[in-house]
Amino acid sequence: MIGILPGVYKAYNSDVTVHVQKSVTEVSPGDFHALVIPGGRSPANLREDKAVVEFVKKFFETGKPTAAICHGPQVLVTAGVIGKRTLTGFPEIEGELTAAGGTFKDVEVLVDGNLVTSRIPGDLPAFSRAVEKLLLR
Amino acid sequence: MIGILPGVYKAYNSDVTVHVQKSVTEVSPGDFHALVIPGGRSPANLREDKAVVEFVKKFFETGKPTAAICHGPQVLVTAGVIGKRTLTGFPEIEGELTAAGGTFKDVEVLVDGNLVTSRIPGDLPAFSRAVEKLLLR
Numbered sequence: 154m155i156g157i158l159p160g161v162y163k164a165y166n167s168d169v170t171v172h173v174q175k176s177v178t179e180v181s182p183g184d185f186h187a188l189v190i191p192g193g194r195s196p197a198n199l200r201e202d203k204a205v206v207e208f209v210k211k212f213f214e215t216g217k218p219t220a221a222i223c224h225g226p227q228v229l230v231t232a233g234v235i236g237k238r239t240l241t242g243f244p245e246i247e248g249e250l251t252a253a254g255g256t257f258k259d260v261e262v263l264v265d266g267n268l269v270t271s272r273i274p275g276d277l278p279a280f281s282r283a284v285e286k287l288l289l290r
Numbered sequence: 291m292i293g294i295l296p297g298v299y300k301a302y303n304s305d306v307t308v309h310v311q312k313s314v315t316e317v318s319p320g321d322f323h324a325l326v327i328p329g330g331r332s333p334a335n336l337r338e339d340k341a342v343v344e345f346v347k348k349f350f351e352t353g354k355p356t357a358a359i360c361h362g363p364q365v366l367v368t369a370g371v372i373g374k375r376t377l378t379g380f381p382e383i384e385g386e387l388t389a390a391g392g393t394f395k396d397v398e399v400l401v402d403g404n405l406v407t408s409r410i411p412g413d414l415p416a417f418s419r420a421v422e423k424l425l426l427r
Contacts, residue, residue, distance in 0.1 A: 227386075230386050231383075248370060249367050252367050253389040
């Protein structure tokens with residue numbers, strides 16, 4: 154997992170911990186086959202980090218699978234890559250996705266080109282299957 | 291002051307308290323001469339409240355002075371009112387303001403029609419003067 158700073162992070166609402174092995178400044182889009190941006194409260198911070206936004210923009214432009222769930226699409230908005238895509242996300246971010254030019258649909262998963270998006274934790278099975286399908290393409 | 295729920299709120303980074311007298315559901319745009327959306331962490335929550343977003347949209351459409359500082363313009367993005375306006379805001383939200391169609395400028399205050407925006411707490415004097423000027427128009 155990559156992030157702003159390497160370290161072990163605890164989820165704000167559970168005891169789950171995640172290990173961020175590398176800073177986004179140490180990697181390049183060529184190092185990965187896909188990018189998955191999870192939700193929660195982190196996208197509000199990730200979207201304000203210049204290196205993260207630049208990495209996401211560059212990664213997206215490679216055409217490789219880019220996936221975001223819950224508040225994750227907020228980072229895609231700031232990266233300026235929504236364009237005219239059809240996508241979904243946490244219901245409360247519909248307004249900003251639409252303002253960014255996207256078409257919002259309230260469904261468990263949407264695949265539009267290399268972009269995979271889902272709304273909520275309950276969508277994770279469909280979300281994961283869609284990412285896997287793009288990787289096996 | 292209006293907000294999601296009436297009550298006394300303490301700032302997250304100081305001992306300043308603010309009194310929210312009424313919920314946004316109890317008021318209408320006709321009750322006010324101007325709308326000022328402050329920054330900090332509240333816009334991330336305000337923009338996810340349907341009643342707030344609806345109120346901001348309706349207020350903005352009256353053409354009365356609407357002002358936002360720091361992260362405040364995020365609420366305007368979700369309300370879908372940025373359009374082709376020239377505006378400013380907290381530097382880290384530039385990407386989403388641009389994605390929403392706006393033209394971002396890094397200056398202490400911008401007035402575009404009924405919209406007044408500023409970047410940071412240090413811009414407050416210029417911000418306040420600009421709002422006052424629109425009110426005296």
